Amino acid sequence: MTTAATTTRPVSLASRRQVLQGIGAAGLASVAGCLAPSTTASGPGPAASVEADPVPALDPAGALGADRIAADPTAIPAPIDRDHAETVSVELVTEEVVAEIEPGVTFTYMTFNGQIPGPLVRVREGDTVELTIHNHEDSTMAHNVDFHATRGPGGGGEATLVVPGETARLRFKATYPGAFIYHCAVPNVDYHIAAGMYGVILVEPEEGLPEVDHELYFGQHELYTVGDTGEEGHHDFSFDRMADEDPTYVALNGSKAAITPDGHGSPTVAVGDTVRVIFGCGGPNLPSYLHPIGSVWDEAWATGSLASDPELFVETSTVAPGSAFVGTMSFPVPGDVKLVDHALSRVA
Amino acid sequence: MIHVEGDENPEIFDPDPEFDDDASESGIVDSGFDTGPESAAGNESATLED
Numbered sequence: 335m336t337t338a339a340t341t342t343r344p345v346s347l348a349s350r351r352q353v354l355q356g357i358g359a360a361g362l363a364s365v366a367g368c369l370a371p372s373t374t375a376s377g378p379g380p381a382a383s384v385e386a387d388p389v390p391a392l393d394p395a396g397a398l399g400a401d402r403i404a405a406d407p408t409a410i411p412a413p414i415d416r417d418h419a420e421t422v423s424v425e426l427v428t429e430e431v432v433a434e435i436e437p438g439v440t441f442t443y444m445t446f447n448g449q450i451p452g453p454l455v456r457v458r459e460g461d462t463v464e465l466t467i468h469n470h471e472d473s474t475m476a477h478n479v480d481f482h483a484t485r486g487p488g489g490g491g492e493a494t495l496v497v498p499g500e501t502a503r504l505r506f507k508a509t510y511p512g513a514f515i516y517h518c519a520v521p522n523v524d525y526h527i528a529a530g531m532y533g534v535i536l537v538e539p540e541e542g543l544p545e546v547d548h549e550l551y552f553g554q555h556e557l558y559t560v561g562d563t564g565e566e567g568h569h570d571f572s573f574d575r576m577a578d579e580d581p582t583y584v585a586l587n588g589s590k591a592a593i594t595p596d597g598h599g600s601p602t603v604a605v606g607d608t609v610r611v612i613f614g615c616g617g618p619n620l621p622s623y624l625h626p627i628g629s630v631w632d633e634a635w636a637t638g639s640l641a642s643d644p645e646l647f648v649e650t651s652t653v654a655p656g657s658a659f660v661g662t663m664s665f666p667v668p669g670d671v672k673l674v675d676h677a678l679s680r681v682a
Numbered sequence: 683m684i685h686v687e688g689d690e691n692p693e694i695f696d697p698d699p700e701f702d703d704d705a706s707e708s709g710i711v712d713s714g715f716d717t718g719p720e721s722a723a724g725n726e727s728a729t730l731e732d
Contacts, residue, residue: 550684594683605688626684665686667695672683 392560392567396432396440403433403530404592405449407550408601410612411456414538419460426452428477428496428518428531429470435583436590438566441559443588444477444518444529450588451553451614452516452533459511459540465504469496477526480519482656483508483535491519511539513638513658515614524618528558528576530588532616534658539640546662547607552593554624554653554675555616556581579619584680586673600670608632609663611673617655620680624659625650627672631661650676 426446435441446452457463463484469477476497480489484506487493494502517523518531532555558576559569563583575582583590591597603609615622633644636651638658645651653659663671692699 600683600685602685602687605686605691607686609684663684665684665688667691668686668688669695670683670685 394567395438396568398433399431400433400448402598403443403450404587404589404598405451407552407593410454410551413543414458421462421464422457424455424463424465426467427470430473440568444526444531446533450530454551455535457508458538459508461508463506467494467496468501469498471499473498476520477518478520479516481516481535482514483537488519508537511537511640513612513660515656515658527616527618528556534612534614536612546610548603548609550601550609551612552586553614553616554586554622556620557583557585605665605668607665611661613659615653615655615657619655621655622653623650623676624653625674625676627674629663629671632664633662635660
């Protein structure tokens with residue numbers, strides 16, 4: 335997590351030609367007129383320059399479009415309690431939101447439903463998913479969604495490409511169980527994921543999941559920005575740093591220390607409780623070496639493959655970018671259990 | 683972070699233990715190296731005298 339000594343930091347709004355080249359022929363008709371980035375990029379944040387001059391200081395922090403970007407780890411659908419397939423409706427809204435990575439440090443996130451990770455989608459094996467995706471009118475870019483839980487062109491990416499203000503629909507059947515990532519998959523897909531556009535779809539096996547006392551939902555991804563870690567101001571996106579895989583932040587649920595007492599608070603459980611954690615690694619580039627400090631995973635499905643037997647008593651699971659993890663924990667003693675990426679130098 | 687509330691369970695985890703000097707076996711093998719405060723003090727003293 336080093337930072338560049340000198341930064342070229344104007345925001346360049348790409349020409350229409352660049353946009354169309356970036357989107358590719360398949361999406362030309364749909365995205366004409368949308369804005370896309372070149373080297374650095376900003377959405378609805380502070381005013382942008384079109385001149386490429388070295389600028390050592392950041393713009394002031396942007397006006398916040400949301401008080402928090404971090405998904406509430408407890409705000410997820412309840413376990414499925416039925417023995418038959420149904421049709422499940424899922425509504426996603428793609429929104430570009432200025433929010434704080436940490437106090438005084440703003441970034442123009444791209445999100446599903448204004449949260450990172452995007453909402454946990456929960457269905458049962460055999461269910462039919464009827465997806466509606468709407469790109470918010472204030473968006474500056476085209477978006478879509480690629481579900482790893484389905485077989486079909488682009489995981490639905492082609493069918494769900496939407497320009498600002500547009501709505502698209504997709505129906506697919508969840509034919510295999512597991513936890514799977516979904517993410518925006520327009521060209522510059524790594525940029526859109528690094529800006530926050532990923533989430534998890536949990537396809538429960540037909541027989542359901544073992545009962546637990548609590549379920550929690552987390553996600554990790556990297557933020558590549560202009561400016562130093564912790565430097566106050568508005569951080570534009572840095573394509574150079576992303577190419578170098580040199581993130582400014584590696585964040586759990588989108589922002590620094592989000593699910594801690596210093597952030598938005600921590601979930602509380604009781605001694606003797608059991609917890610199932612559903613975790614998505616959005617990447618776009620770095621795996622998560624997911625470790626619960628002060629515990630182990632009693633069961634770990636490191637790749638989210640719920641059709642497979644879990645590993646037992648696992649200290650650290652490698653969760654690849656573009657992959658999801660499911661693990662359970664028990665708590666015989668009180669205290670705090672901290673979920674970390676055990677590549678500890680990444681902690682920002 | 684997950685905060686766990688409830689009664690302590692020293693059989694599982696005891697942050698303030700009293701050791702039993704009569705423990706039946708050691709979980710490690712004595713390396714035979716000179717370690718600890720007494721050894722360190724001796725080395726320091728020798729260096730100063732030299």
